[in-house]
Amino acid sequence: MNWDDLRVFLAIADQGSLAGAARQLRVNHSTVFRRLNTIEEDLKVRLFERLPRGYVLTAAGEEMTVAARRVEADVADIERRIVGREVQLRGSLRVTTTEALAEGYLTRCIVDFGELYPEITVDLVVGYQVYDLSKREADVAIRPGLRPPDHLIARKLARLRWAVYAAPTYIDRFGTPGSVAELKDHRFVAFSDEPVQGLSFGWARELAADGEVVFTSNNLLVQRDAASAGIGLAVLPTYFGDPNPGLRRVFALDDARSLDVWLLTHPDLRDTARVKAFNEFILQAVKRDKTVLEGAE
Numbered sequence: 027m028n029w030d031d032l033r034v035f036l037a038i039a040d041q042g043s044l045a046g047a048a049r050q051l052r053v054n055h056s057t058v059f060r061r062l063n064t065i066e067e068d069l070k071v072r073l074f075e076r077l078p079r080g081y082v083l084t085a086a087g088e089e090m091t092v093a094a095r096r097v098e099a100d101v102a103d104i105e106r107r108i109v110g111r112e113v114q115l116r117g118s119l120r121v122t123t124t125e126a127l128a129e130g131y132l133t134r135c136i137v138d139f140g141e142l143y144p145e146i147t148v149d150l151v152v153g154y155q156v157y158d159l160s161k162r163e164a165d166v167a168i169r170p171g172l173r174p175p176d177h178l179i180a181r182k183l184a185r186l187r188w189a190v191y192a193a194p195t196y197i198d199r200f201g202t203p204g205s206v207a208e209l210k211d212h213r214f215v216a217f218s219d220e221p222v223q224g225l226s227f228g229w230a231r232e233l234a235a236d237g238e239v240v241f242t243s244n245n246l247l248v249q250r251d252a253a254s255a256g257i258g259l260a261v262l263p264t265y266f267g268d269p270n271p272g273l274r275r276v277f278a279l280d281d282a283r284s285l286d287v288w289l290l291t292h293p294d295l296r297d298t299a300r301v302k303a304f305n306e307f308i309l310q311a312v313k314r315d316k317t318v319l320e321g322a323e
Contacts, residue, residue, distance in 0.1 A: 027065070029101060032094045034061045035073065039091055042080040102161045103294075116145035119300050122164040126246040127287070128152045130266040131318055132168060135311045139304060146300045154244065159292045165301055167290040168308070174288045179296055181305070183287040183312045184319035186263045190233070191273040195256035202276060203259075212237040213258035218244045233261065265319045287319060 037047035038058065048055045066073055073087035083091060123132055128150060136148050157163035159178060167178075174180030192202070196213075203209050216239045241252045246266060253260035254272030267273055289308060295301045312319060 027068070029097065031061065031065050032097055034058060035065060035087075035090065036094050036098060038062060038074065038081050039083055039087065042082070044081070098161065105162050115143055115299050115303055117300055118147045118149060119166065119304055120149045120151060120164045121166045121168065121304070122151040122153075122155075122157045123168040124154060124170065124246075125152050126263060126266050127168060127170070129247065130263070130269075131315075132308075135308060138311070139307050142307070143300070143303060146303070148304070159290060159295075162292075165291070165295060165298075166304060168287065169290060170285040170287050172285065174290060177293075178290045179293055181289045181309065183289050183309070184316065186265070186285045186287055187278060187281065187320060188261055188283050189264050189267060189278040190259050190276040191250075191253055191262050191267040191270075192259050192276050193254050193256040193272055194274060196253075196258065197274065197276075199256070204277060206233060209233050209237055209259075213240045214238065215241045215243075215249045215252045215258045215260040217249070218242045233259075 033051065034047065037050045038044065041047045041050055044055055044058045044062070048058045051058065062074070069086075071086045072084055073090060074081040075084055121136070133150070136150060140146070140148060151157065151164060156169075157167060159165070159167060168183070170186055190203070190209075200212060203212060214233065214237055240258050241249075243249050243252070246262060249260050250262055250266065250270060250273070252258070253262075254270065259276065260267075260273075261279065262273075264275070264278070268275060289305060291301060291305060
């Protein structure tokens with residue numbers, strides 16, 4: 027077996043399906059199917075049970091997973107150490123962040139970074155999936171959270187503050203609440219029940235205890251657009267809600283509901299030239315534009 031075989035095996039184990047593994051590996055479904063059959067034929071053992079709910083590890087597959095994870099960690103360690111020695115300001119840099127941070131602020135910063143360092147290509151991966159920096163799924167992560175992981179180098183960028191927003195059409199119909207106590211009988215746009223990046227944003231549901239949740243989504247962009255359409259009040263970060271012409275800030279929430287934004291890098295990559303240049307650029311950009319992310323009072 028070789029490392030590519032193990033990557034295919036681990037992708038199927040992680041995703042529970044050939045289609046999910048194909049998306050993770052960025053290959054087509056038939057390639058994953060063919061590689062798995064070849065692996066099992068070579069080993070003369072079945073690694074997965076093909077069940078209606080997906081691919082489930084057999085006892086042999088479980089045993090192989092333990093060994094494969096060790097190899098995966100060793101390969102990732104070698105890659106990080108080699109990349110960490112790079113001193114040239116060129117090459118690709120994979121950065122992961124949320125949709126709201128990307129659209130609300132970071133995309134503009136990355137455009138400016140590209141003008142300053144034209145030989146560094148930034149691949150901005152946007153979404154709520156938490157990419158593993160230890161496995162080099164990303165080089166840099168910019169994430170909101172209460173506390174950063176202990177195994178990563180973390181630098182605090184800003185403190186995100188939240189406020190309640192409404193469209194002018196909603197205010198015309200239902201009035202303008204001035205505080206939490208005045209939210210009774212109002213309509214709300216809220217997060218879905220599932221947590222996002224390990225955080226539960228249940229604030230709108232808490233505020234709507236005496237009101238009604240009329241629309242839910244796990245995506246802040248969708249919530250913002252729904253609120254802009256006048257369907258209900260939305261709780262949004264101030265950097266994301268304030269610039270939107272279709273919304274008005276109704277009132278700010280107390281600081282207890284604030285979150286920190288963290289700039290995260292693996293220790294092995296801290297001295298990589300392009301990683302170091304990007305991190306310093308973002309830190310200085312946020313320092314200059316502090317009120318953009320942290321929001322005006």
